[in-house]
């Protein structure tokens with residue numbers, strides 16, 4: 256059973272057992288039923304109120320009750336570092352990576368692109384996962400960043416400390432830094448992408464002249480109602496700190512939060528609810544118009560990470576080259592595809608695949624897309640049955656060695672063979 260509370264970043268209160276939440280105070284002398292009160296701070300205590308994020312959790316045993324962590328001996332493919340080799344300024348693209356078979360989410364997670372160090376409290380990493388079995392008797396948490404789940408194949412069920420979320424492909428989920436969860440997958444397994452944000456938590460972008468409504472509307476974000484399990488027996492805590500995985504075994508499930516209140520909690524969002532805006536005259540706006548969530552950096556307007564989607568939408572622009580134009584960008588662009596075809600690429604970018612156009616690399620439509628779009632008779636046309644996304648950041652991405660070894664060899668050919676413009680002689 257999953258039950259949701261609505262609204263982005265709101266103050267919620269929820270109890271799985273009536274009477275578990277204290278009224279009018281956070282830390283009573285004796286919480287109900289012998290529960291333990293624990294504050295989970297997602298921002299410094301003293302952040303301005305608008306940025307302040309914290310929740311109070313009422314749990315059966317305190318998180319503090321655990322033995323020392325040791326290096327995790329399983330998955331060694333998750334990290335915070337890209338390849339040590341100098342990175343040529345090439346455009347890169349990947350077929351859906353072939354990830355090891357038979358793993359759960361923790362062992363099936365592989366880092367593809369990394370920026371910064373989690374200790375900088377800025378940057379973003381992009382991981383891919385293949386999970387064939389559900390996690391049992393173990394849970395995961397990242398102390399390095401918040402996790403943005405983008406399932407591509409197979410619905411995920413996230414049983415988090417703060418409740419349960421169903422996350423089918425086409426939905427996203429955010430699990431805040433520090434929140435434990437286990438991932439259940441359906442028969443046939445699951446695969447997709449996870450962006451890990453070391454910086455300021457994702458928020459809805461300001462709308463400026465768009466006005467009070469549009470893009471991702473706050474009411475469509477769903478936060479789980481409290482749900483817990485009372486399970487005794489060995490349970491492996493796996494957690495990511497400083498780019499490394501660590502493990503400790505406790506004698507119970509940590510998903511034992513009976514009630515919580517606050518504004519630091521997981522949520523999910525159905526991307527079909529995105530109110531896509533665009534031109535009704537000519538040209539098309541920069542893709543920032545498709546920003547679902549943004550993590551600002553300290554420089555106004557320059558995102559640590561923008562999460563952007565390219566959803567189904569009507570194309571009506573007159574006298575306009577409608578696909579993404581040719582461009583170079585000071586920001587670095589990593590893209591993935593949930594389903595369908597992306598309108599800038601006729602070939603080679605497939606669901607589950609990935610592309611990287613790092614700082615100032617020339618990219619845009621491939622030759623075939625350019626030709627078709629230049630010759631098309633322009634009619635209102637619906638781009639349908641597709642969902643691509645971009646995680647755009649001001650920090651250049653570094654692919655990991657795993658990723659570099661698997662990059663497509665012929666990606667540059669996407670832009671080979673453009674006819675030369677015929678410019679009349681100058682007088």
Ligand SMILES: O=C(O)Cc1cc(O)ccc1O
Nearest residue numbers: 541542578579580582588599
């Ligand atoms: O590179 C891409 O495909 C993403 C993108 C799309 C667009 O319409 C304009 C700029 C941009 O980076």
Ligand SMILES: [Fe+2]
Nearest residue numbers: 582588612618
């Ligand atoms: Fe781009």
